[in-house]
Amino acid sequence: MTTNQISYVRANLVQPEPAPSSQVGLTHWLRTKLFATPKDIVFTVLAIAFLAYIIPPLVQWLFIHATWTGTDRTACLTVEQGGALPNGQSGACWAFVNAKFAQFMFGRYPSSEYWRPLLVLAAFTALLIPMLIPKAPFKGLNALLLFIVLPVVAFFLLLGGNFGLSHVETPLWGGLMVTLILSFCGIVVSLPFGILLALGRRSNMPVIKMLCTTFIEVIRGIPLITILFFASIMLPLFLPDGWTFDKFLRALVGVALFASAYMAEVIRGGLQAIPKGQYEGADSLGLNYWQKTRLIVLPQALKLVIPGIVNTFIGLFKDTSLVYIIGMFDLLGIVNLNQSDANWSTPVTPMTGYIFAGFIFWIFCFGMSRYSLFMERHLDTGHKK
Template sequence: MSTHQATFVRASMIEAAPAPSRESGIVHWLRTNLFATPKDTALTIISLLVLAWIVPPAIQWLFIDAAWTGGGRGVCATLAQGGSQPDGWSGACWAFVSAKFDQFLFGRYPLEERWRPALVGVLFVLFLVPMLIPKVPYKGLNAVLLLAVLPIIATILLPGGWLGLTFVETPLWGGLMVTLVLSFVGIAVSLPLGILLALGRRSNMPVIKMLCTVFIEIVRGVPLITVLFMASVMLPLFLPQGVTFDKFLRALIGVSLFASAYMAEVVRGGLQAIPKGQYEGADSLGLSYWQKMGLIVLPQALKLVIPGIVNTFIGLFKDTSLVSIIGMFDLLGIVRLNFTDTNWASAVTPLTGLIFAGFVFWLFCFGMSRYSGFMERLLDKSQR
């Protein structure tokens, strides 16, 4: 009889072996994400080829061959075109952007008065940034500063004309400043007005309901440019002789009314999504109509439609560029105006200017959409 004798017993657990190289690490990632099937491989290779075809020339054009400094069109034109660059050269003309940068910000606002829009801009950033960070306290005070104090300061400082400030008429305004003023006012007006219109459209009173519906549907049915044309050619007709409206103000009214109609539809979507029990619960508590809406329904409805609201804001911001068609110089308008400057006219100037303007618009819109995503996640968490 032989007894079973163990010659070796492992006393400790063996270390887990690393996963096979094809199941982990970069190889695995490549296999699952880029080369999973023959079709995938073909797509990957085609995309890489397209990228190789587009990206290096773009970088070359934008940065390496670009003219960064210079005082005139010479640096951005080839010898044949009367410039200093070798024939066949093509590159971005950043010198144009840097020479005109102040104009792109303030338009033709008088040089010695530019501290005024600059100050308003600084205050805007100072008030806006803490507003956007959820952790910063005193949101109520902050909102008052942003939505009440800042507009008052802006209406005093930007046009001037009192308190010893020289009057700067609005045709001289331009650039990013006009874009931002239009969007800020548009946003500040369209949200409350849109909420009122949405409430009106869902009202029990037939006359109010019909008026709101007709307004919303007409404005949403036509392009913004016709609304702007209406504001600029028809408004003077509607007013008595001698009463004139500033062109800038007319554009502001047009843009705000247009955005309100879209906002109203977004808010209405939110109102419809609130269960009937909420309305009835508020009624049974004896709340008045405005208490019911302001305390119970709207807070829930607005939270639901934050993405839609921000999308409307983004649309509004992009739409402000249309005022350049009715002869105002917002960021896009002032960039295009400078193409005609003979000191800078060259083949690459328009493209460079437009890429710059596009980048600025993109930064703002992308920032807004990212922030809305962040807010959505934040509010979503608090709900659970």
């Protein structure tokens, strides 16, 4: 073969060319996502019309005509010049939220002791952030501090009565602090208990399987309100004379057990989705039951049910508002309690308080949802990238 015959062979690959301008950019996205077909065009136009109808008055009520400062209800009843809506009503009463903000966060916790829940929150945040970062080092130590050490330290710090700290009874706890404590403890307890219950329900030992199945079916068949009532009112009747448990602790136990039953079914679905060959392959390697479960089965099952696990966590976070029924004041409960304050009784106060509480719940739930999607992509569980 002569030199002239191979002179056309390239020594380097051709550099990729940019995509055509018609296939990228905002115009392409609008054409493919919103105006691709006549049906898409109709629904897009209807959606835009609906948003144009509802957003302007909502913005006016929430922000433009809202009352931001004030010391009592008269600030929200006074309609300043140019500050009235067409129906003569004033906008949202954010002055009420501003005045009651500390109670919305800490309930009736003594204001002079706010540093204690703030210190717990700072420690919780400092430990949670590296725990959520996949590449952060010292995961084992971080988990030990977050899930074991921090709850114990937080209990003694918030309750007091020791180490020179004044005692603060749990009935004085409230607001977002109670919501976070209940949901965090429920999440921490429900996941390992749910795993054990799911494994027990699939066990070949009849007694273990029957006990786990009975617990799951009974708890799932009872409303959370019933469990909270039982833990708060009926449980003390079964205890020996002189024995008692703090009502807050009873609520923690009730919420954790309730979430564990639902978590067990979510995880059982992941276990059933594992191909039989994975079990047989683990057996062929000579792994015992616990080695096979810990190293082979559970890592795959938990990845498959990440959406279901996070969905259970989100439901648990919102269900904590039901403790209001047994006389405990979480975020929503403390908002309801403060609406009965005659100094802030106006037609717009209840709606403003509910919007504030709903926004706080949405922030936490949306954050958990986004982190779930991030973990799906990180673990490559089939999520579209």
